[in-house]
Amino acid sequence: MAKALYVAYFTGVAGQSIGLFYIGDGMLVGVDVATMQYDGSYQNKPDGSLEGVVEYVLPAGASLITGAPASAAPTRVSVKLALPADFADGRVITIETPLGPVNAKFEKVKDVPS
DSSP: OOOEEEEEEEEETTEEEEEEEEEETTEEEEEETTOOEEEEEEEEOTTSOEEEEEEEEEOTTOOOTTOOOOOSSOEEEEEEEEEOTTTTSSOOEEEEETTEEEEEEEEEEEEOOO
């Protein structure tokens, strides 16, 4: 898979968000408008899909698009991630998080040169 920057549009039962992600070299890192930082890793599967884990820290008192109640203290969340081949083709992908499902639509912004 080529290294690239992606924008992700997120929706949940209680709102929407947007994030920017670098995906390449087995790393998935990013930020979103709620100031969350994402740090993860993935493996390419033979069919072109990606499987991995992403972690992020929810700031104390942050409103969540999943509708889950805000936490009184920062909370680390780990999410198993499975993205199909050509995940940035405009399809909506449901990501199951410990705090509820999130729908994501990815668009490639730009390839990152090696």
